[in-house]
Amino acid sequence: MAESLAHTFGQIIGNVLEEAVEPALRKFAGDHGLLLDKKGHRNARKGKKVTWTDIYGNSHDLDFVLERGGTEKTIGTPVAFIETAWRRYTKHSRNKAQEIQGAIQALALTHKYSHPFIGTILAGVFTDGALTQLKSLGFHVLYFPYKSILTAFKSVGVDADFNENTPEKEFRRKLRQWKSISKKIKRSIAKCLIDLHKADIQAFFDALEKSIARKIAKITIIPLHGRESEHRTVETAIEFLTSYKATNMEAGVYKFEIYIRYSNGDRITAEFTDKNAAVEFLNKYM
Numbered sequence: 001m002a003e004s005l006a007h008t009f010g011q012i013i014g015n016v017l018e019e020a021v022e023p024a025l026r027k028f029a030g031d032h033g034l035l036l037d038k039k040g041h042r043n044a045r046k047g048k049k050v051t052w053t054d055i056y057g058n059s060h061d062l063d064f065v066l067e068r069g070g071t072e073k074t075i076g077t078p079v080a081f082i083e084t085a086w087r088r089y090t091k092h093s094r095n096k097a098q099e100i101q102g103a104i105q106a107l108a109l110t111h112k113y114s115h116p117f118i119g120t121i122l123a124g125v126f127t128d129g130a131l132t133q134l135k136s137l138g139f140h141v142l143y144f145p146y147k148s149i150l151t152a153f154k155s156v157g158v159d160a161d162f163n164e165n166t167p168e169k170e171f172r173r174k175l176r177q178w179k180s181i182s183k184k185i186k187r188s189i190a191k192c193l194i195d196l197h198k199a200d201i202q203a204f205f206d207a208l209e210k211s212i213a214r215k216i217a218k219i220t221i222i223p224l225h226g227r228e229s230e231h232r233t234v235e236t237a238i239e240f241l242t243s244y245k246a247t248n249m250e251a252g253v254y255k256f257e258i259y260i261r262y263s264n265g266d267r268i269t270a271e272f273t274d275k276n277a278a279v280e281f282l283n284k285y286m
Contacts, residue, residue: 005168005171005172005175006088006162006166006171008171008175009160009162009171009174009175009178010086010088012178013086013123013124013149013153013160014084014085014086014123016152016153016186016189016190016193017084017086017121017123017144017193018063018084019187019190020144020189020190020191020193020194021064021084021121021142021201022038022064024194024201024205025064025066025082028066028205028208028209029066032212032213033068034066034067034068034070034079034212035066035067035070035071035076036064036065036066037050037064037065037066037067037070038050038063038064039063042072043072043073044070044071044072044073044074044075045075049061050062050063050064050065052065052078052081052107052110053110054103054106054107054109054110055106055109055110056106058106060103060104060106060107062081062082062083062103062104062107063082063083063084064080064081064082064083064084065078065080065081065082066078066079066080066082066117066212067079068114077111077114077284078107078111078114078116079114079116079117079211079212080116080117080118080119080208080211080212081104081107081108081116081117081118081119082117082118082119082120082121083100083103083104083119083120083121084120084121084122084123085097085100085120085121085122085123086122086123086124086149087122087123087124087125087126088124088125088146088162088163089125089164090125090126090127093122093124093125093126093127093130094127094130097122097126097130097131097133097134100120100134100139101133101134101137101139104118104120104139105118105137108138112268113268113270113281113284115211115262115266115268116211117140117207117208117211117212118138118139118140119139119140119141119142119204119207119208120134120139120140120141120142121141121142121143121144121204122141122142122143122144123143123144123145123146123148123149124144124145124146124149125145125146126143131143140204140207140208141204142197142200142201142203142204143200144193144196144197148193148196148197149193151192151196152189152190152192152193152196153189155188155189155192156181156185156186156188156189156192157177157181158174158177158178158181158189159173159174159177160174162174210264211264211266214262214263214264214266215262215263216260216261216262216263216285217261217262217263218260218261219258219259219260219261219282220258220259220260220261221256221257221258221259221278222256222257222258222259223253223256224253224254224255224256224257225253225254226254227254228254253275254273255271255272255273256271256272256273256275256278257269257270257271258270258271258272258278258281258282260285
């Protein structure tokens with residue numbers, strides 16, 4: 001029973017985390033003409049979950065997705081995938097970090113031509129190693145340590161501290177404390193959490209702003225002519241290059257390589273064998 005009550009109390013903390021960041025994300029979306037998709041009914045998709053499918057056919061449920069061109073009835077282009085997570089113990093947080101990494105990286109690859117912002121908002125106990133790994137893979141991480149969670153809940157008289165040895169009666173006491181306070185007071189927990197980490201939140205949204213507001217700095221198109229020359233050994237490959245005359249134009253265009261460089265340093269690379277497909281690709285950036 002204690003384990004079940006721990007799960008229930010953990011869900012409360014997780015909900016507070018989402019409630020703390022959702023208003024800022026909603027305002028950001030409005031300021032930039034984007035749609036913020038979150039759990040709940042939307043005519044453009046089935047059910048209440050925000051589900052996206054990756055290039056491998058796997059479905060992933062996310063907490064927040066920012067879309068450009070999205071409406072209540074139409075799915076837009078994803079420009080940001082953001083997942084939140086609360087974990088009390090290191091043994092669980094390590095697995096959660098890897099789960100987030102696998103899901104969002106696969107979705108970012110699927111939508112590589114829009115080069116979406118990938119972020120995660122974490123709370124509780126996450127090791128420095130897990131946080132560093134996510135950052136090294138391009139994730140922008142907003143982290144609320146366990147101590148901050150306790151401080152925010154304590155500000156309204158709720159003792160949120162617990163561990164694997166916390167008895168059932170103690171969880172019942174915590175849940176009674178939670179149920180005894182009004183919705184208005186509960187919302188103040190989220191505000192306290194935000195006030196404790198204003199600088200971290202600002203840094204996260206600055207990175208999101210930089211990604212969303214980027215401008216195309218340069219587009220490079222390289223038409224490649226000639227036929228492929230395949231070789232089974234390094235020696236024959238070197239022989240081919242040595243004897244090849246670059247001035248000889250063989251056959252028609254083999255493929256088009258397109259490089260888009262943005263003002264924030266982001267870079268998108270695409271290859272097309274068909275000119276019309278290349279034009280269609282560039283039309284998406286008009």
